[in-house]
Amino acid sequence: MISLRKAARVWTQVAALSFGGPAGQIAVMQRLIVDERRWISQRRFLHALNYCMLLPGPEAQQLATYIGWLMHGWRGGLVAGGLFILPGFLSILALSVIYASLGHVPLVEAVFYGIKPAVLAIVVHALVRIGRRALAGPFLLGIAALAFVAIFGFDVPFPVIILSAALMGWLGDRLGIASLRSSILPDLDDDPIPTDTVPFRRTLATAFLWLAIWWVPVAALALVAGGGVLVTEAVFFSKTALVTFGGAYAVLAYIAQVAVEDFGWLAPAEMLDGLGMAETTPGPLIQVVQFVGFMGAYRNPGALDPMLAGVAGSIVTTWVTYAPSFLWIFAGAPYVERLRGRRALTAALSAITAAVVGVILNLAVWFAVQTLFGETVALDTWGLEFDAPAWSSIDPLAAAIAAFAALALFRFRWGILAALAVAAGFGAVARLVV
Numbered sequence: 001m002i003s004l005r006k007a008a009r010v011w012t013q014v015a016a017l018s019f020g021g022p023a024g025q026i027a028v029m030q031r032l033i034v035d036e037r038r039w040i041s042q043r044r045f046l047h048a049l050n051y052c053m054l055l056p057g058p059e060a061q062q063l064a065t066y067i068g069w070l071m072h073g074w075r076g077g078l079v080a081g082g083l084f085i086l087p088g089f090l091s092i093l094a095l096s097v098i099y100a101s102l103g104h105v106p107l108v109e110a111v112f113y114g115i116k117p118a119v120l121a122i123v124v125h126a127l128v129r130i131g132r133r134a135l136a137g138p139f140l141l142g143i144a145a146l147a148f149v150a151i152f153g154f155d156v157p158f159p160v161i162i163l164s165a166a167l168m169g170w171l172g173d174r175l176g177i178a179s180l181r182s183s184i185l186p187d188l189d190d191d192p193i194p195t196d197t198v199p200f201r202r203t204l205a206t207a208f209l210w211l212a213i214w215w216v217p218v219a220a221l222a223l224v225a226g227g228g229v230l231v232t233e234a235v236f237f238s239k240t241a242l243v244t245f246g247g248a249y250a251v252l253a254y255i256a257q258v259a260v261e262d263f264g265w266l267a268p269a270e271m272l273d274g275l276g277m278a279e280t281t282p283g284p285l286i287q288v289v290q291f292v293g294f295m296g297a298y299r300n301p302g303a304l305d306p307m308l309a310g311v312a313g314s315i316v317t318t319w320v321t322y323a324p325s326f327l328w329i330f331a332g333a334p335y336v337e338r339l340r341g342r343r344a345l346t347a348a349l350s351a352i353t354a355a356v357v358g359v360i361l362n363l364a365v366w367f368a369v370q371t372l373f374g375e376t377v378a379l380d381t382w383g384l385e386f387d388a389p390a391w392s393s394i395d396p397l398a399a400a401i402a403a404f405a406a407l408a409l410f411r412f413r414w415g416i417l418a419a420l421a422v423a424a425g426f427g428a429v430a431r432l433v434v
Contacts, residue, residue, distance in 0.1 A: 008083065053356055065330075070333075074330060092281060092287055101307075120368055122420075180350065233317055234316050237316075265300070298313065374395060
């Protein structure tokens with residue numbers, strides 16, 4: 001039995017290394033929780049991931065909460081999910097204060113310049129490992145390919161891809177496709193499937209508790225402040241937390257439009273700077289909303305000191321963004337666990353896993369283009385519209401760091417921390433010197 005204290009140390013490590021958006025974060029958990037420590041099986045990891053992919057909000061943080069709950073109940077879920085948020089929150093808060101006070105800091109940018117190519121290698125490494133386990137046969141491989149083409153070339157909404165994959169998996173099981181059935185007929189893992197029913201009263205109490213945790217502070221803030229930017233941010237970002245399906249990029253365009261054009265909290269270029277902070281710091285990419293909340297309150301402090309108002313905006317925005325995620329996991333996970341033995345459902349979830357592999361591949365390609373190239377070219381080939389890299393704009397230093405990290409992970413089996421540390425140091429020195 002793994003103690004909660006020992007698990008907390010590992011969750012702290014997971015959180016500190018959770019760079020690169022959901023693909024990188026899932027990769028870190030795959031490596032540290034499943035591959036190295038084998039705390040849960042691969043199938044149970046993918047089962048939890050499939051559920052989290054269906055939820056609004058940051059799926060990687062929800063996955064950490066789910067696994068923490070599996071291991072140590074609600075305490076483990078709070079520790080895993082809370083620690084997953086903390087490094088990103090502290091990083092964005094510090095960078096927001098520096099940004100509002102001083103502007104850009106070359107040393108920080110140089111360190112993260114070395115980290116990003118290494119994260120790309122980590123994402124590819126996890127993609128290969130998950131793909132080997134999840135794509136058992138041509139049927140699931142085809143679903144992964146279709147998911148990649150759909151999201152990469154046709155910009156099909158993420159929920160449509162996931163629901164379509166689930167339907168294909170269910171139909172595949174009904175039709176008796178051999179490669180699909182061979183992937184789900186063995187026991188899911190060594191963990192027994194819970195057979196006792198979940199009391200509805202307990203689920204209702206859990207839901208009410210987390211609704212109160214979510215909304216009571218907002219109501220108290222409205223009573224004390226009587227309105228103002230903090231209340232506006234709390235309500236606005238509570239709404240966006242309910243529609244963030246398929247990762248942060250699915251809702252960031254809407255957030256940018258409202259925050260920049262409607263509320264005037266920050267300029268378009270500042271929104272891009274905030275996105276850069278979120279991409280190069282630990283934690284979910286949706287953490288960019290914290291920067292938006294900081295700048296909105298900093299620019300509209302009311303009776304508060306501007307910096308204090310900015311900090312308050314960061315806290316409020318982060319609170320309402322993540323509280324719903326704990327609600328979905330603690331109320332829904334007990335039911336999801338009891339469905340692990342249903343073959344039809346497992347077939348649908350296996351197909352979702354395959355589609356997720358295609359989606360992660362899309363994220364890896366996007367991340368590679370953004371990390372290794374300075375420019376892109378819009379292409380329309382065979383009806384596929386996408387941004388291709390301009391090969392003349394490749395960054396040789398970033399490409400070299402990515403190649404080094406890939407070699408360290410694939411060939412020499414380095415740990416993630418070692419690869420990131422060397423890449424960050426090399427990138428920082430080279431960027432500041434060159």
